[in-house]
Amino acid sequence: MTMLASSSPHVTDRPWPSQASFATARTRMVGPDILRSLAILLVMLVHLPLEATPAALVAVREYGWLGVDIFFVLSGYLIGTQLFKEIARTGNVDFKAFYLRRAFRIFPAFFMVLGLYAFVPLLRDAPTMQPLWKFATFTVNLGFDPRQGNALSQAWTLAVEEQFYLVLPLLVLLLYRRIGTGRVLALAATLTLAGIALRYTIWDSQVGGLVAASQFRPAFATYLRDIYYPSYTRLDGLLFGVVLAAARFFRPDLCKRFLPARVTMPVGLTFVAAALICFAVRGPLEGAGMFPVFQAQLGAVAGFPLISIGVALVFCAMLDLEHILNRWPVPGAVLVATLSYSLYLTHKSVFHAMRLLLGEENLQGATGFLLYLTASFVVAALLWFCVERTALHLRDRLLSPSR
Template sequence: MNTIASSDSALFPTARSLSSRTTEKVQSRAVGPDVLRSLAILLVMLVHLPIEATPSLLVDIRTYAWLGVDIFFVLSGFLIGTQLFKEAARTGGVNLKSFYLRRAFRIFPAFFVVLGLYAIFPVLRDAATMQSVWSFATFTVNFDFDPRIGRAFSQAWSLCVEEHFYLVLPLVVLLLHRRISTGWALLVAAAMVIAGMILRYTIWETQVGVLVDANKLRDAFAVYLRDVYYPTYTRLDGLMFGVVLAAARFYSPDLCKRYAPPRVALPTGVALVTAAIVLFSIRGPLEGTNLFLVFQAQLGAVAGFPLISIGIALIFGAMLDLEQVLRRWPIPGAVTVATLSYSLYLTHKSVFHLDTLIFGEESLQGGFGFLIYLATSFAVASVLWFCVERTFLLLRDRVLARSERA
């Protein structure tokens, strides 16, 4: 990854990004995306860890570790958006074949290897039940994903959202980049935010709220996940604000410097994320049927996601502006964690399940068990990266180079 807007940077770095062949390549990596990507995957790994196996110092953090997914969404929206805007400005269009080919080589090989292992060897599954393999293979599992029916490989829901985004955004940029003004683009973004809030409110009122009123609390939470948390059409905020950030920095950099410098963007972003966490701080139907608690939970589901997304986008923008400062204090291991993040994402739940089979659940509690979890997760992710991801990324580079020469 020679620039932060590389197509390979949407969710995770590429084989090139890990290469240490030259100091120039290592230095060319942007620090901000690596730090946020590393933070995101570590949070995702933490939120999927059973609370009994979570070290006491991390229990409170685990409560909000689901934020890792929202960080990924904003990163993806920004990085893919920037890539497409640059290509459209340079060439007047978007090479759809090249874009989709890059995404396919980047996402499919490791995903289908892990999915195949889940399908063939049930012992690897992190839960006793699993949705149909077909729904995973077609990236539609996040629609009607009911955790009461199947929970294994549940993290794939967010990859489905990403895939739908990869499918649609290049077409939107290709069709509209010369036909829509900045004002209209902002109006469309605002309309999408409002529509998402209305949709989540409606779903809560018609699907979740009736179960809360009936005191069916576990069913209410499962329906919340199925109908509010997982579907693509309710989780567009992070991706959209990532794209908005990309458009603002690419098309109006002077306005960004004037109205959103780091001294403004950073504290504002932190304040917005904090406000969203407050809305989500009472975990809704699982806490009881007190009307105030239910209102808090509903308010979080309706307004929390856009607040989080705007906040993360502002923080990310500030980090990009502070790149030279961040380079002075590099975080050890951030490049490695960021590079392995996709493989970690695909395998960490299965790895912990295998750890419990090998070491026993009682051995995985506390700090020592957490270290075992980290060590085994990174070991498996490294194998998947070197054997599958890296191989197909190198193959992709050769295929694209041959296609460009033709």
């Protein structure tokens, strides 16, 4: 996920500070760190086997996939803001610099982990995986059938974002000064409705018949392949993140007037609650034993835009409340947010390795959960120190304005 490796210099690109530089750490934005930390912890939880999940977290685990949608919204906002600042300042987009920044931020750690998956099969969290070229080209989410290989499956989200950011700079350049506020909102509404219609059509033609025949597992795999993973059905979060960035950057007065925190926070939470209700409607899937992400048409079709709008509004409120959040920072949020990309890449293989070393029976309950968390953070810290931070320093040297 690009959000896990955000390009905003005051959010994650700056190396995690030591205690000696705590004053520098305070320049970080608290709101994004909190949401990013929440998102990665939810993603880690949803990939944890049920039998290894502490009883208190079982109910939360079923909705852990929501972390992905949080990442999409945050990523759309942060990358959108970066592009808007550049084009407003220069009237142009430096495509070379943009893609180089993305490459230095994403590629080193990702290809390090992909190489380990390729050449050390023992580390794979599942027996089989998709073809390596699909990972290397960030197209693994297209036609991704989990029945044909599920190792490193979390890379589908990174593929969605990389495809989106391949075209976003060009769209920003083409639409800048050519489209007003009303048309932006109309375009966002059109894309949202198109996504709803597309998911409905795919469900009706590909998934619904299998559900009606009580073939739940084939239906679940088809749903993942044709609705949950593809970029063209999962643009809601990124879209509303970019729209929020455009609104706050180009129309700050309108945002202040019509989107104050006292409005966006309760309305956003209402949208999130509405989405969860949609996903909680089991319908014919009651008792099927699948994650709530796999629902009847109501959740699969309408739930994703609802959760994306809700998260975007809550995030908007948190940005406005930054001065308050900064007074009461969440302990550990900076650390978790900084390591989030490395955690995202390695957490599944870490649990698999621990299962081989200790036995899954020793990874159950609170003690096993703490062992898993500790190992995950140790491995993520190593990847961050040895690969991520080195690549960031090299990028900053190569792309320094003084050069």
